Amino acid sequence: MSSTANAPRTLKVPLVNVYAKGGYSAQLRIGAEKHPLNLILDTGSSTLVVSGSDYVEERDSALTPTSFAQEVLYGIGGWDGPVVYTRVGIREDAIDFDLHDDHVPHAHHPIVLEQCPVAVVSSLAQETSFADADGILGLAYDGLNKVYDLKDYFNHYGIAPALTHPWPFDEEIHLCSQHYHPILTDAILTEANRDFSMVQTSGNSSATQDTGAQWHQATETSFNSEDLRQFKRFLRTQPTNALPPYFSNLTSHGLTPNKFAFFARRSSIHVASQEVLTPNTANEFAFLGQDPLNQGWLILGGGEEHTELYRGEFKTIAVIENKYYNVNLVGMSIGDNEMIPSLLTQSIEEQGEQGLEEQAAETKSDTAQLDDSLSDTSALCPDGQHLHTHGVHICDTMRGQSNAIIDTGASAIVLTRHLFDALTQTLEAINPHFIEQIAPFKDIAFQQTGIDMADLQLELWPDLTFYFVGPRNEHDAAPTCDAPDCPPGCEPIAIRVTPKHYWQINTPTQGKACFKLLSQLPNWPDQSILGLPLMSAYYVVFDRSVDDKGVIRFAEQKPLNISEAQHAR
Incomplete structure (x- = not known):
């Protein structure tokens, strides 16, 4: 391993969303030849995997083979292949759309791991899981980076x-x-x-x-x-081991502190021009990548010190399990309507100490229906405390469960069937025309078509507010409610998503718009996937150094400056 600065530090890595249909990728250099690969940033997985057609391992003199194999199945697609060790460098690229940040020393100097585990996909059909990117950089926890020893x-x-x-x-x-x-x-x-x-x-x-x-x-x-x-x-019939993922390698070698931050303004590619370019070519990617709305940042090893990217105070939510970035979603409100409970507390009451992930493994589909919780927003924790909009009390049992993950690798918010049905019913009550506009998006493929942006009046659509369980320790405690016996962090943490984020305009082409909220996928656990639309108004810090699981902090992004805003029009 090597780096320009030996002490733990932050590294500011430029991102673009043009290779993965709105997903953000960073450029890493793999192997002795330092071949540049654009890898999707994914907090929903832990593996560093690359396409064999983009990384030619036969020419890599730094490659060390192993007896390990890996396989990952996604909601759509997947891959398998061998694991090798080789050189991996980051921030060695020529991409840069930022001036030097004098207040953060060495933030633009590269970091190199000389022997880093990398999975290689040799199947052209399986490489379609990466869209036009060259692989995935998983940023979740160690337990998800399982290998099979053959x-x-x-x-x-x-x-x-x-x-x-x-x-x-x-x-x-x-x-x-x-x-x-x-x-x-x-x-x-x-x-x-x-x-x-x-x-x-x-x-x-x-x-x-x-x-x-x-x-x-x-x-x-x-x-x-x-x-x-x-x-x-x-x-699954073979012995297994857990390999340290890329980011864990950085921290264990003392190159960065155990946190990273993510900054992205969109969840779909912004197409600001009608200029016709050959699709999926280097020229098109370069042209779209110049748009500030298609750019972002990954801060390895830091967060709060990069004040050039955010303003105001952070809101902090608890990570419940150190596999994915599992969180507790208490409920969701639509506009000024009462909060719709996520059924987390009801599930706890019915299942006792059984975790939601165990329940999901046994249940192939969600059969929950809308019930009286839509009209009566109170629900009971096992200790008898009531759930209500302005002071949700978080009991100990509730803290131990998870019904959602924060996932940078998802370009949409995927709600459980219960929450999505509640959303559509409320939107229809606000304006029946809303349902007509979102109806085509039941087909995920319609994200590649969109509706006419001219028909979409975003100012009429309501904000969505998601409520999460906050951290328990006093350092990261959320404001408490008025109850005299309320412990720190008993109130849920509210994260707001505005219409311009759950709708994306000028995508997939100029003048079109796409709806970025989806219902639960077939055979998917009863768990919400909270992707880029939740994060695209915020600077998000994934701080894994707090306790044994970590916290996630949200602060408001700094707006585009005048020149960036003019370029993005």
């Missing part, structure tokens, strides 16, 4: 060397659907230059016969790593 599997079947790179599970080796025995395909049988050899098991004739019987042509019932779900079932 060393014993390779040794048992005599596959040498016992390494996952080069990746054998595509053309060379298929797997038996029932017992996961390896099946060599014609491709490997005819490639004499690949170093795969059979090793007979001495002194055990039955084992030798069983092993040798597997080396024949693949059948219709066999599969390879292109079948993500079957391949994951195979991987």
